[in-house]
């Protein structure tokens with residue numbers, strides 16, 4: 507009897523419908539640019555939380571570590587475990603909170619380095635580790651709240667906090683750090699106030715003869731703004747991925763966007779004047795137009811609020827998106843490309859020819875920040891590592 511193997515080969519299906527391209531050369535370039543900004547003694551932590559801002563944590567972590575980053579920052583324990591299971595041995599700082607016994611055990615088991623923000627938390631860690639019989643000391647990072655009002659011990663109580671943790675033999679202070687609330691603002695006054703508070707706290711420790719092995723306070727913006735804020739380590743997220751944290755910081759170093767979002771045209775058809783497009787008829791054709799259906803939608807992370815408000819790139823040209831963006835599909839007015847064929851590639855974010863659409867463009871339309879746009883792409887979109895030249899060849903129909 508004749509039988510067919512109909513099991514799909516998922517690897518060849520990666521670019522069937524819609525996907526995210528990750529340019530590892532651009533990533534390496536950004537890390538090198540950041541490294542050049544830093545003194546040799548200042549370490550670079552790549553912040554790879556939230557699946558490396560949507561780029562794919564393991565792939566990003568491996569690349570940045572090869573090109574000059576020496577630390578990784580994650581928000582949650584599972585994010586750290588994912589990196590360890592992939593064989594990554596670099597120090598991993600947990601930027602988020604950990605409080606429960608299970609969390610303490612997991613932190614120790616996977617050799618993650620927690621952020622401590624309260625004396626109670628420090629005591630839970632010390633007691634749990636003592637009870638486990640593990641004789642190793644756990645490196646911990648004490649976070650001071652200097653004005654962000656998020657995680658952290660109030661900076662005025664830094665001395666007592668450090669003294670308490672120093673007395674716990676299970677814990678070893680690996681760093682003292684803080685986080686800026688407004689480093690991306692053109693007005694530096696709040697950032698300066700936070701920095702002053704950080705300096706005061708550290709100065710008090712020095713008076714008492716306590717010298718933390720590492721100090722850090724800078725995110726991407728602070729790293730780009732002022733080398734006096736670099737200290738022993740900088741924690742860089744957004745700039746690693748090739749985006750500037752604010753318009754006034756554009757060009758401070760040469761960053762290349764790492765992520766591109768692409769999808770294929772699935773159907774092309776003519777519609778007549780007066781014909782509505784998509785749910786709710788938010789768009790009604792005022793003339794005969796050529797419509798392309800594209801296989802990507804809000805369930806992939808294209809915000810529905812962008813409906814009727816964006817252009818995409820097709821054959822290097824800008825074409826308008828029309829009608830409501832649906833869960834899995836959206837429509838374009840492609841009248842300017844009369845010979846368009848199903849299967850052609852649409853660039854929603856990224857470069858095609860001489861034109862490019864940036865996450866910042868969408869963020870501006872939506873009144874949000876580029877961080878949120880990057881993190882919004884769902885796992886339904888395969889992350890495909892590419893080299894920029896290969897991506898260009900594919901658009902031109904070169905190669906396979």
Ligand SMILES: Cc1ncc(COP(=O)(O)O)c(C=O)c1O
Nearest residue numbers: 553601685725726741742743744
């Ligand atoms: C504590 C901490 N440090 C550093 C970063 C990296 O910030 P950015 O992406 O602006 O570089 C973040 C990100 O939110 C953070 O929460």
